[in-house]
Amino acid sequence: MNSYQEQSIYPNLVLLLSGKRKCGKDYVSNKLAEYFKNNEKVCLKLLTISAPLKKAYAKENNLDYEQLLDSSEYKEIYRRKMIEWSDLKREVDPGYFCRLAIENLFSTLYETKETNGKFFIILVTDTRRKTDLEFFSKSFTNRVKTIRVEASESTRIARNWIYTKGVDDVRSECDLDDVKYFDFKIQNNNYSEITSGLNTLIDFIQNLI
Numbered sequence: 001m002n003s004y005q006e007q008s009i010y011p012n013l014v015l016l017l018s019g020k021r022k023c024g025k026d027y028v029s030n031k032l033a034e035y036f037k038n039n040e041k042v043c044l045k046l047l048t049i050s051a052p053l054k055k056a057y058a059k060e061n062n063l064d065y066e067q068l069l070d071s072s073e074y075k076e077i078y079r080r081k082m083i084e085w086s087d088l089k090r091e092v093d094p095g096y097f098c099r100l101a102i103e104n105l106f107s108t109l110y111e112t113k114e115t116n117g118k119f120f121i122i123l124v125t126d127t128r129r130k131t132d133l134e135f136f137s138k139s140f141t142n143r144v145k146t147i148r149v150e151a152s153e154s155t156r157i158a159r160n161w162i163y164t165k166g167v168d169d170v171r172s173e174c175d176l177d178d179v180k181y182f183d184f185k186i187q188n189n190n191y192s193e194i195t196s197g198l199n200t201l202i203d204f205i206q207n208l209i
């Protein structure tokens, strides 16, 4: 039994979403959250590993946390520096930001009690590294499923992706490229692909409830 299993809040399912920049990770996450919003049997919570990371970085560097969170130019300016800074933290403790994110979520849920009596799903919206996969697999064992969102380069360019050295060619963006197996692969180049991918995920969840 690991330390999370001893707690009263423990997820029934942990979905780990990954994919290249502008493949649509946030889009897929928001669609799933929307679908299960106000569902009487399911409580789905989005978990963003980069949120506590950005908060800590903003604090240390006297920056605006809210601006770092959205898709603004501000985020692009600091992305590279933030990656380098967080890599140093991870060298000491690979699960540092994952733990911070999950503990923030659990402490909120203790207060709100909104998972009580519901099928509790955590959807991690930005899994980037093998160490992230390892952290969640160790913590939540066979309740973890991995989801890879895929879109072509031309689709991603149309969504304002610009190849950036120091961002697109470093570990935070490429570490999961050589992972051979994902439980689900979702194509997101057009409406029919994404609808079919989302339906597969929703059916999978409905069958577990």
Ligand SMILES: Nc1ncnc2c1ncn2[C@@H]1O[C@H](COP(=O)(O)OP(=O)(O)OP(=O)(O)O)[C@@H](O)[C@H]1O
Binding pocket: 019, 020, 021, 022, 023, 024, 025, 026, 027, 028, 159, 188, 189, 190, 191, 194
């Ligand atoms: N299937 C879709 N239909 C319409 N718009 C989409 C679709 N998928 C993604 N988009 C849009 O493309 C843009 C990029 O998507 P999103 O922010 O979800 O990507 P991301 O993978 O989270 O990006 P990043 O890695 O930069 O955070 C957003 O404006 C989003 O609304």
